[in-house]
Amino acid sequence: MHFTELMPHMASRSDKYTMIRSMVTTSNDHPTAGTIALTGFNENAGPVQPNFGSIIAKDQVSTEALPSFFYVGRGIPRDLPRRIEGYGGGALGKAYDPFLVRADEHGEVSIPQLDLLKGITPKRIQDRQRLLQQLDNAERRLESAGIDEWHRTHQSAYGLLADSKARQAFDLTQESDKVRSRYGQTTFGQGCLLARRLAEARVPYIQVNWSEYVETFSPNCDFGWDTHIFNFELLQDRHCPILDRAYSALIDDLSDRGMLDDTLLIAMGEFGRTPKISNRAAREHHKDCYFSIWAGGGIEPGRVIGESDAKAEHPITRPITPLQVGTTIAELCGIGARKRAEMKVLDGGSVIHELI
Numbered sequence: 017m018h019f020t021e022l023m024p025h026m027a028s029r030s031d032k033y034t035m036i037r038s039m040v041t042t043s044n045d046h047p048t049a050g051t052i053a054l055t056g057f058n059e060n061a062g063p064v065q066p067n068f069g070s071i072i073a074k075d076q077v078s079t080e081a082l083p084s085f086f087y088v089g090r091g092i093p094r095d096l097p098r099r100i101e102g103y104g105g106g107a108l109g110k111a112y113d114p115f116l117v118r119a120d121e122h123g124e125v126s127i128p129q130l131d132l133l134k135g136i137t138p139k140r141i142q143d144r145q146r147l148l149q150q151l152d153n154a155e156r157r158l159e160s161a162g163i164d165e166w167h168r169t170h171q172s173a174y175g176l177l178a179d180s181k182a183r184q185a186f187d188l189t190q191e192s193d194k195v196r197s198r199y200g201q202t203t204f205g206q207g208c209l210l211a212r213r214l215a216e217a218r219v220p221y222i223q224v225n226w227s228e229y230v231e232t233f234s235p236n237c238d239f240g241w242d243t244h245i246f247n248f249e250l251l252q253d254r255h256c257p258i259l260d261r262a263y264s265a266l267i268d269d270l271s272d273r274g275m276l277d278d279t280l281l282i283a284m285g286e287f288g289r290t291p292k293i294s295n296r297a298a299r300e301h302h303k304d305c306y307f308s309i310w311a312g313g314g315i316e317p318g319r320v321i322g323e324s325d326a327k328a329e330h331p332i333t334r335p336i337t338p339l340q341v342g343t344t345i346a347e348l349c350g351i352g353a354r355k356r357a358e359m360k361v362l363d364g365g366s367v368i369h370e371l372i
Contacts, residue, residue: 017320022256025264031318032267033281033311034371038322038331041287041338044301046095046230046242049286051102054223056339056362059101068342069221070105070112071361075351076220081179083115086214088207089225090118091128095242096234107360114223119206123188123196185217186210198265203238205262212269215279220349226259241285247298267311280313280348284341291328304330308341310371313348321370339365348372 017035019027042058043049051059054067066074073084092103104113118126188196188209199205204226211222229237232250243250263283270276288306289299305324311317322333343365346356356362 020256022252023260025260029264029267032271032276033309033317034315034319034321035307035309036321036336036368036371037305037307037324038333038336039284039288039306039308039338040331040335041303041306044287044303046286046301047098047100049301049303050093050100053284053286053338053341054100055102055106056337056342056365057102064101064106066106066108066112066361067102067104067114067223068345069114069223070108071342071346071351071359072221072349073112074108074359075355076349078217078219081182082185082214082217082219084219085112085114085221085223086211086219087114087116087223087225088119088211088214089116089223089228090203090238091116091228093225093228093230095230096237117186117210119188119203119210121201121203121206123191123206123209125186125188125210127186182217185213185219188213195269198261198268200258200261200265202258202262204258205265208262208266209269212266212275215270215275216273243289244294244298244300245296247289263309270312276312278313280315280345281311282308282341282345284308302329308336315371321368336368340368344368344371 017030019030041049041052043052048059051057051064054069055065056068057065067085069085076084078084087103092099094100105111116128118128120126184190188206191209191213196206196209199209204224207224211224214222227238227240230240230242231237232239232242233245239250239254241255243255267276267281270279270281285306288302288304290302292299294300305328322331322336324330325332339362343356343362344367346362346365347367351359356365
């Protein structure tokens with residue numbers, strides 16, 4: 017397998033992961049394909065099916081005072097018109113929605129669920145008595161306003177912050193400057209470092225999002241991978257260096273800490289980009305053939321699974337679908353066929369046997 021010169025660190029670590037290059041999906045629309053990528057099902061096929069992380073969260077409870085499913089990033093993935101539907105619990109219920117946390121390029125961590133309480137951040141809760149008084153006042157305000165699910169969402173946020181051990185997972189300043197620099201001073205790089213700390217705290221499922229918006233240059237967007245223009249400039253100057261650095265740091269860190277054997281690490285998008293260069297010197301959406309990268313968690317590394325045709329337009333080996341991705345994740349996490357049937361999730365899914 018050949019690597020672009022823009023990914024030297026990932027290329028030198030190809031013995032640590034396995035690549036599937038025969039992925040296919042059924043939509044070229046960002047939100048629809050995003051739901052399919054994270055649930056295995058089209059969002060219009062009846063009730064929205066649960067995110068893979070929600071399935072794991074229902075089956076496995078975090079051992080610390082931490083939620084079982086985290087989204088690390090600026091927000092729920094979306095394009096300008098709308099967000100994806102399959103971001104959370106879906107048919108399993110909102111109790112299994114992800115808990116959103118952000119890390120900026122400086123490693124400052126924020127928790128959006130705390131926005132209703134001005135002045136409370138992970139760094140400003142040492143005065144326990146004052147904190148509890150503020151929480152009580154906020155709870156009364158919210159209950160009187162008729163806001164639902166206070167106990168599920170907001171008490172979860174405050175509860176984990178009141179637990180000193182859980183709180184440490186969010187403190188990236190505990191990492192050395194060398195480690196933080198290795199991940200890169202970017203939101204994605206520091207988000208990957210935060211994910212490693214959450215994994216170290218035994219959080220069952222963590223999804224690190226590259227950006228909130230898929231768009232690159234539109235107002236309020238955050239440089240997503242939707243490179244319809246300036247594709248080659250963006251890949252050379254921004255996207256590839258950031259991904260190359262952060263992914264390599266994460267896989268090294270997990271390996272060095274003895275965590276890779278029982279941590280499954282997957283890198284995947286909602287679809288690929290066209291092999292054919294557009295008339296804007298860029299690439300368009302391509303659902304018919306793309307790739308995913310798998311490491312750790314019992315996956316035999318250093319392999320390539322699947323093959324495409326000469327133009328990388330279609331697989332010539334067995335296509336691999338997002339439903340198979342989710343089924344394989346569940347299987348590796350101990351949720352076998354019987355339990356999946358009992359939970360009524362991932363119906364019709366099969367394991368990617370080539371991986372395991």
